[in-house]
Amino acid sequence: MTSVQLMMRYVLTVVGLALAFLLRAEDGHRLWLRMERNAAPAEVRVAGPAKKTVTLAIAREELADFWKGEERLVLSVSDDAPGRDGFRIRRRGQEIQLSSASDIGVLYAAYALLRRQQTGQLLSDGQTVEESPSYDLRILNHWDNPDGTVERGYAGRSIWKWDELPGKLSPLYREYARANASVGINATVLNNVNAKAEMLSGDMLRKVMAIAATLRPYGIRVFLSVNFATPKLLGGLPTADPLDAEVRKWWTGKVEEIYRLIPDFGGFLVKANSEGTPGPQDYGRTHADGANMLADVLAPHGGVVMWRAFVYQPSNSDRACQAYEEFVPLDGCFRDNVIVQVKNGPIDFQPREPFSPLFGAMPHTQIMPEFQITQEYLGQSIHTVFLATMWKDCLDADTYYDGGATVAAVTQHKVSEKSLSAMAGVSNIGDTVNWTGNDMAQANWYAFGRLCWNSHYTARQIAEEFLQQTFTDDERFVAPMCQLLLRSWNVAVDYMMPMGLHHIFAFSHHYGPEPWCNLEGMRPDWLPPYYHQADSAGLGFDRTRSGSDAVSQYHEPLATIYNDVHTCPEEYLLWFHHVPWDFVMSDGLTMWENLCYTYYRGAEEAARFTDLWREMRPYVDAERYAAMLKRFERQSKDAVWWRDACAQYFARFSARPIPADCTKPVHLLQDLMEFHLDIDNYTAADMEKLP
């Protein structure tokens, strides 16, 4: 080896080591909070009497550590500042004042100021900014089990380390609290709605107390999911009948025990008489009887009941109609501290659903939306799908209640006398180093918080902010990636379930297509043919007035618009109609042709995402670049898998060829039908096993 070669090798080694160091530094763990710490603390003063709270100390420390501006910062809690967690930031010359009626409002102001710094939205002299949240309760729902597994979790195991608690506190708890506070999330349900009774044992409650204490300074209140049969399963009572005096007494004692440990405990989330969970109907009582009993027990302590409306039975009635049928007759029967929690769509977090008709149908009841941040039905932690677009679609949809009110307006009680508002998101968080498995899926956690805070934010604004803070503010990265994120939901819908198709997933794990899945003896409403209804005449579920009549659950003019195949929005066509294969759509092509072209278009766009990501290489650190590249590549392969499976499978019914200008399928239908993916909790290694 010549000395020049030796020298080169040395240089390369040093560069390699430096790169490796940088690479470790960017494992995604810091989320969107990647500010550099100041060498010397910035000047921050706390004014006024409420100086001493831990929350104010955190606000002060965050700004001292990360504020880079020349201005002095003054924090104050004062009655003339915005309340309800809101805040005011005012710049006067060389001073910036951050004030709120509460210390948590001041902390939110601190994070808002740091976000402005990170995204280049500095305050000019004399400028005042005031913010207050759209929803009172901005709450994550963890579907985490006491054994550390996470239902529909794709990012490792639960961050709650029950085995180590209460003695040992994982540093993750504080980091979690900080990340949530930075986007305004102020509540969390620690455990799965499919709740174990043991969650309310004395031992578990002491563990919950330890978590609550860590989250409290960041303004986050803890809630628990409860199993309705807990008085039987844990308390040894013969019944869990909500109208039974002993049952009520048991809950009263349990709730007192909880509040002795956790004085600011938030309340209960309940999944009752749903997918086999126990509930008041087991005793001939209604959802209102069940919810109100718990609400009465919690009320003296200021607690709330979130009662889920995700209910359906394997009956003859269309699954999409059932929640409405059960809940609307109960309108006005719920206590003031009950909120009925409604999934955004009438079925179940499908790639695209119309909004649930329960929004706008229960004016005398507090209703809250539940969104799914974890991508159970959207490629899990492999596919990049930015969900703010989908959630905005729901929040901005006009329910036509009382002449016109969006889902956001209805759930923020803009049009009723109710007061307590809330929005829930099923978390995508696990103990994997980057929290969400997919670095880009952090955007969905971020977006959920931001939309709870202000449902008027646009998906674009949220995507931009996220990218600037989490990756780089270089426009050559932000502009194209923002476009990608904004397209990503539509693209996923195109390659999975276009035109209103839904629930044609592989059984149980819901990753990949299985429109043919027809397991013998299984509930029909858990099988794809129930939803797509493909036959020689056409495709789609007839929910018109002559079908299941789901359309009539919507206010006019929507009912009529949805009912008519010619006016039904084409993105919901196969949701509301059984459409003939040759039905001519607005572009002049038949339904069958459109179906094929949409699948092909989705797959092509997914492939372009991978190409675009390759172009982003100069702007992204090596570790996140490589991890995301693997995922984008898999996503484009999956899109082809979906396309080939669905186009070829439905061709069997349409008896029409896939249009000649579509490329030849990559997979044979028979092979895809014989493939069975055996996964429970997805890991990156599983990617290798897919078609």
Ligand code: GCW
């Ligand atoms: O989407 C379905 C999921 C279940 C989940 C259920 C629910 C927690 O497949 O895993 O159970 O919804 O929301 O209750």
